[in-house]
Amino acid sequence: MEGKIIDVNGKKLYIEYNNSFKNRPTIVFLHDSLGSAQLWRDFPAKLSQAAQCNTLVYDRLGYGKSFPMPTHERENNYMETEADVLNDILNELNINDVILFGHSDGGTIALITASKYHEKIKAVICEAGHIFVEDITVKGVKDALEAYHTTNLPERLHKYHGDKVPMIVKAWTEIWLSERFRSWNIEYLLKNIKSPLLFIQGEADEYGTLDQVEKTILQVSGSAEKFIIPDAGHTPHKEVPEAVLNKTIEFIKQQIEI
Numbered sequence: 001m002e003g004k005i006i007d008v009n010g011k012k013l014y015i016e017y018n019n020s021f022k023n024r025p026t027i028v029f030l031h032d033s034l035g036s037a038q039l040w041r042d043f044p045a046k047l048s049q050a051a052q053c054n055t056l057v058y059d060r061l062g063y064g065k066s067f068p069m070p071t072h073e074r075e076n077n078y079m080e081t082e083a084d085v086l087n088d089i090l091n092e093l094n095i096n097d098v099i100l101f102g103h104s105d106g107g108t109i110a111l112i113t114a115s116k117y118h119e120k121i122k123a124v125i126c127e128a129g130h131i132f133v134e135d136i137t138v139k140g141v142k143d144a145l146e147a148y149h150t151t152n153l154p155e156r157l158h159k160y161h162g163d164k165v166p167m168i169v170k171a172w173t174e175i176w177l178s179e180r181f182r183s184w185n186i187e188y189l190l191k192n193i194k195s196p197l198l199f200i201q202g203e204a205d206e207y208g209t210l211d212q213v214e215k216t217i218l219q220v221s222g223s224a225e226k227f228i229i230p231d232a233g234h235t236p237h238k239e240v241p242e243a244v245l246n247k248t249i250e251f252i253k254q255q256i257e258i
Contacts, residue, residue: 030106036064202232
């Protein structure tokens with residue numbers, strides 16, 4: 001799909017928007033901490049066709065084909081800020097009937113968006129999101145930083161982010177490894193989530209335990225279910241795409257008539 005750059009309150013963001021299904025919801029895909037629109041590969045298109053829904057895939061500022069972030073320094077509430085940016089994007093494109101599909105940081109942003117802007121959000125699929133910081137998360141980030149310094153990870157990331165790679169790696173690792181971020185927690189927002197929720201997580205996720213799932217589904221106000229995948233790690237939609245697609249389609253069918 002052909003993408004374009006849009007200006008959202010001074011932020012130049014790359015989007016791919018397919019709205020060929022009239023009077024149908026739009027599935028918005030929110031990438032992870034080193035991800036991009038391109039890295040979703042054909043997953044959005046497959047889900048779009050099966051669910052007969054429109055899709056919006058975009059690069060957050062600093063990622064992929066969007067313009068660079070002004071600084072690598074992040075506040076503790078950076079994902080809350082990204083939820084506000086997403087709301088601005090939806091307003092700019094006049095999208096009011098939304099299903100969120102977020103992975104990792106994107107999953108957290110999906111939860112926050114659903115808590116703050118629930119009038120637009122029909123349903124939420126959160127894959128490997130976080131609601132608080134765990135030791136396993138910090139270890140996962142440290143391991144990723146080590147891989148960045150000792151493997152060809154920089155070259156692989158350069159393919160998608162170009163010269164912005166050092167900035168996004170620094171932005172992600174510095175905040176998550178900082179002492180001040182250990183107290184970050186969004187559990188207080190969960191009660192405001194009224195939209196139906198599907199939480200997907202690999203049992204062998206190297207960035208989070210199943211506590212993230214259990215504590216989320218217990219505290220939201222709407223209906224919630226979990227889909228725990230044995231032997232899958234942090235990226236189930238890439239590791240076991242058919243299982244994730246099938247479960248997501250089933251979940252969406254419960255929310256809307258296909």
